[in-house]
Amino acid sequence: MLLYEHPGSPYAQKIKIALREKSIPFTVEVPDGMATGRTDTPFVAANPRAEVPVLVDGEIRIFESTIIMEYIEDRWPDPPLLPRSPEARAAARIIEDVCDTQYEAVNWGFCEVLWFKRATGQLAETLQTEAARQTIVLQDWLAERLGDAPWFGGATFGYADAAVVPMVHRSILYGMGPKPGSPLAVWHERVRERPAVAITLAEFEASAARMADTVAAFGKGGKLREYRDHRLEWMVKSGGIEVVLAGLRDADIRFPWPNPG
């Protein structure tokens, strides 16, 4: 089984945590020509959206991390990552959805400023302040869902924990982590001890340490940053419409497939 991924992708991290928790062997590949707009690759044949992760299981190709998570749970039910009761399953899926949409967009927006220098001066400050403010709102929401339980899945680690790890871990890297000693911070300490999480976060950190090279490759490689759905919305609502306009003017951003003619 092959996973097209990027170690920096929180969506790919979620999948790798799930596969490793279930002890499913897989190989990884960072797709050739990622973010270049190339369409003649096996990766784009598998996912016209040209986004990681994509799971290749024999003849089957699955994209969208939530759909991949569901496939993994259906195909390898033991140990289960989704709880049994319908209400607990719905609760886990809600947490995953909020992490994949609103929370991820905040981390992405912060990174657009910090690393990709899409804004400078006052605008950079506004966007980073907004990211920090919205992170607190999202972490409070998560802390409420966690309550006194050890895991977002309740008594056992599960689906929701796998979805939250990449988000909170990245916030910490950006200096926007939960207050030390708070239930969310304690959960993070607990979850990162799990082997499936530890190895996935080690891969992420190795990739984060090469961030300067990644940014340089964008600069000269004709690569385009994807401004899609929640990410685009985040930039606009947080005050960064100029960033989007500059990206259009300089032709160094892309919108999701299908491409306009």
Ligand SMILES: N[C@@H](CCC(=O)N[C@@H](CS)C(=O)NCC(=O)O)C(=O)O
């Ligand atoms: N909704 C998708 C989002 C996947 C996504 O946006 N992946 C990013 C990496 S974090 C990507 O591959 N972007 C392609 C690009 O930037 O060209 C999912 O859950 O799988």
